[in-house]
Amino acid sequence: MTSNSPPKRIRTDPWWVRYTFVMLTFLIVGGLVALPLINVFTSAFRAGPMLYWNSLVNDPDTRHAIFLTLMIAPVAVAMNTIFGIAAAYTIARFRFPGRTILTTLIDLPFSVSPVVAGLVFMLLFRQGSPLGDWLLSHGFQVIFAAPGLVLVTAFVTFPFVARELIPVLEANGPEEEIAARSLGASGWQMFRYITVPNIKWGLLYGVILCNARAMGEFGAIYVVSGRITGRTDTMPLRVEKLFQGISKEDQAAAFALASLLTMLALVTLLLKVVVEKKMREDQSKPIDE
Numbered sequence: 295m296t297s298n299s300p301p302k303r304i305r306t307d308p309w310w311v312r313y314t315f316v317m318l319t320f321l322i323v324g325g326l327v328a329l330p331l332i333n334v335f336t337s338a339f340r341a342g343p344m345l346y347w348n349s350l351v352n353d354p355d356t357r358h359a360i361f362l363t364l365m366i367a368p369v370a371v372a373m374n375t376i377f378g379i380a381a382a383y384t385i386a387r388f389r390f391p392g393r394t395i396l397t398t399l400i401d402l403p404f405s406v407s408p409v410v411a412g413l414v415f416m417l418l419f420r421q422g423s424p425l426g427d428w429l430l431s432h433g434f435q436v437i438f439a440a441p442g443l444v445l446v447t448a449f450v451t452f453p454f455v456a457r458e459l460i461p462v463l464e465a466n467g468p469e470e471e472i473a474a475r476s477l478g479a480s481g482w483q484m485f486r487y488i489t490v491p492n493i494k495w496g497l498l499y500g501v502i503l504c505n506a507r508a509m510g511e512f513g514a515i516y517v518v519s520g521r522i523t524g525r526t527d528t529m530p531l532r533v534e535k536l537f538q539g540i541s542k543e544d545q546a547a548a549f550a551l552a553s554l555l556t557m558l559a560l561v562t563l564l565l566k567v568v569v570e571k572k573m574r575e576d577q578s579k580p581i582d583e
Contacts, residue, residue: 349547359532378455386463412517458500
């Protein structure tokens with residue numbers, strides 16, 4: 295008598311397949327990520343903690359590079375946060391001609407090289423261009439100044455917030471917002487008490503990614519900054535200059551500043567993990583009846 299039950303399926307791969315892929319993953323991550331990070335910190339402290347501290351604190355050009363990076367990144371992130379919320383809400387809640395084109399344009403910085411982006415801004419705002427001459431005549435310098443650095447940083451980090459919020463808004467749907475408006479809530483009240491709580495973790499996740507990208511930007515800033523020491527050097531540019539130096543002190547200073555950038559990246563990674571955990575917890579909560 296034959297059974298009609300389906301044949302049993304193997305639910306797991308053989309142990310040797312699992313362990314092989316796990317070991318390969320650890321080897322690749324260790325070789326491409328862990329070892330370079332360890333090398334940065336060991337090289338930074340090789341000459342001793344005093345030289346490490348002096349390289350970061352007592353060098354005025356390095357101090358200015360740190361200050362400039364910590365000034366540019368928050369401004370660019372704030373610009374992209376405001377735009378990202380507006381663009382994501384528009385795309386997720388409305389249907390209009392050109393919606394697909396707008397979504398494609400938001401993704402444009404992902405496909406354009408940062409060097410090309412910097413060149414575009416250089417041609418647009420340089421002295422001799424109509425817009426550049428008009429701004430200079432009114433006392434505004436964009437190229438080889440902080441405004442140009444902010445603009446190119448905002449361009450390369452343009453998609454992060456919007457791209458994180460669009461799926462979140464589409465998944466939540468407009469029902470709660472429609473109910474709030476039908477009960478007499480104003481647009482601001484609806485946004486503050488309904489929209490923001492629903493998108494808070496996605497928004498924070500996008501801001502974290504945007505900030506990480508902004509602090510490490512090199513290519514676009516390299517083009518528009520002019521690489522003026524003590525004026526337009528950001529931390530990545532300063533690391534490159536110090537690394538090109540011939541003295542051991544310059545090499546040590548380059549690794550010291552690179553280790554500071556690495557620590558900022560690790561803090562960002564930790565925040566990213568926390569936000570991801572919170573997002574998963576929110577998604578797993580049962581919906582109240």
